[in-house]
Amino acid sequence: MRRGGRRGRGTAARSRAGGPGGSPTTLTGRGGIVVIFAAGLVGALLSRWLDWELLAGAGFVAGCVLAVLTTRPADLLTLVVSPPLVFLAATVLAEFLTTLGQGSLLRGVTVGVLTSLATTAPWLFLGTLLVLLLSLPRGLPANVRELRAKLARTRLFEEEENENPVRWDESPDSPRDRRRLHHGEVD
Known part of the structure; x- marks a missing residue:
């Protein structure tokens, strides 16, 4: 009886640690990009062969x-913007x-890439759309808000630092200090 109690605690600890039956593996944004690239490259190579x-x-x-289902929510913004470039890179490499x-490597690659992009463009749009739609409930709007707040803070600090210490619109104190300068003289 006591032995079964220990087993229950071990199972709970294992599931929290990500073992069997625990939380799924999460990737960084770069890891998600690698998954998209690898799957796209394997698919493109198999398609040609x-x-x-x-x-x-x-x-x-x-x-x-x-990739979108396994990437951690904090890195979804990185993943959402990358599918078109990753698709192009996988197509060019394939x-x-x-x-x-x-024969001619340059001509073959150029014609092959243009043909591949023309025939697989709907798949590119579908993949990009799925990444966007699946990342919305996983936290993409929060990432966008966080980025906008960061950019706003950065802009505020830059405005304070770049504030002009010289006031060109200030007039001299007395009329005596004001004298007409000849067009060749500099103040």
């Missing part, structure tokens, strides 16, 4: 969903790797 275009977009979208050893 198996000649099945659906894999490129599906891999990217799967990576986007996995085209480069699959074009190596075939």
Whole structure:
């Protein structure tokens, strides 16, 4: 009987520590970007090797969903803005790797990237939209508010530091101090 009580406490401690049955693994914003890149690259490479275009977009979208669900809420703003650039990088690398050893590398990569971007653009929009929509309930609005507050504080401090100590609009004290300067003279 006593042994079962200990086991219960151990299970609770293990679940708080993130063990089996505990909280899921969380990634940083950079980790989420790596997940999107890796899934997009694997999907793009499989798409070219198996000649099945659906894999490129599906891999990217799967990576986007996995990344947004596993990235910690504090880093969601970093993740939300990155899918288009990550998609481009994965597409360029996949085209480069699959074009190596075939005729003109520059022409092959250029044509391949433009063709890939044209055929997989809907998947890019879908992945980006899913990242945005899934991150809203996870805390993205709070991140945006925090960033705006930080920027406002920074702007306030810059205005105070850059306040002009010289007052050009102040007139001299007495009319005697005011004399007409010739156009070549400097005050």
